[in-house]
Amino acid sequence: MIDSENITSEIEKELDIGVLPQFIGREELCINKILKRKKFKYNPDLNGILIRYENMEIISDTGRIIDDSPYIFWKIRAKFHIFNVRKNQLISTKIDRICSKYIGSNYAKCIDIIIKFENDQIENEIKRLVNSGNLRVESEIIFKVKSFQPSQQYLEGLIDDEILNNLKAITSNH
Numbered sequence: 001m002i003d004s005e006n007i008t009s010e011i012e013k014e015l016d017i018g019v020l021p022q023f024i025g026r027e028e029l030c031i032n033k034i035l036k037r038k039k040f041k042y043n044p045d046l047n048g049i050l051i052r053y054e055n056m057e058i059i060s061d062t063g064r065i066i067d068d069s070p071y072i073f074w075k076i077r078a079k080f081h082i083f084n085v086r087k088n089q090l091i092s093t094k095i096d097r098i099c100s101k102y103i104g105s106n107y108a109k110c111i112d113i114i115i116k117f118e119n120d121q122i123e124n125e126i127k128r129l130v131n132s133g134n135l136r137v138e139s140e141i142i143f144k145v146k147s148f149q150p151s152q153q154y155l156e157g158l159i160d161d162e163i164l165n166n167l168k169a170i171t172s173n174h
Helices: 027-038 121-129 162-170
Strands: 008-019 050-060 072-083 090-094 102-108 111-117 140-149 156-160
Touching: 008 027, 027 050, 027 072, 090 102, 102 140, 111 121, 111 140, 121 140, 140 162, 156 162
Parallel strands: 111 156
Antiparallel strands: 008 072, 050 072, 090 140, 102 111, 140 156
C-alpha cells in the first residue's frame, strides 16, 4: 500500500525565538519572518524539516534576556508540519532525472531523493522501461524508503522486485 499521504507529521510545540531589541513592538512580524526563513531546512528543535507552520502565537507576556545574548527571547506555540518518513514506507514521487544507476527526484524543492535499484536485473528492467518510453522524467514512480537523513535533507529509496512488478503492470496498461 502506498503511504504518500503520511510523509509529513503535524506537531504542536513551544519554541523560544530570539528577536533583536530593534523589533520591540513588532515581535510577531519578526518571529513570522524568522520562521519563514526556517522553512524547508532541517530544524533540530523540531527534529525534522519544517515544511510549514500555522496558528503561531506568542505565549509569554514578556521577552527574556539570557546572559550576554543580544536577543530578547519570546516563547511561541505553533502547529508545525514536518517532513517525516519511515524506513520501508512506500511512497510515490515525480521523476525529475534518470541516470544509469538511479532515478532522482525531490520533495518540496528541498529534499533530494535518490532511488536505487536492488539488483542488476531490476536496473536492466528499468533501463528497458526508460528506452521504451514507458518511464520518463515527469512520470510518477513508487519506491520504498531505504534511509532518510533529515539533517542532510537526503532520502534514499529502493526499487525491489515487488515494486518493479507493480511498475511494469502499470506501464503496460498505458
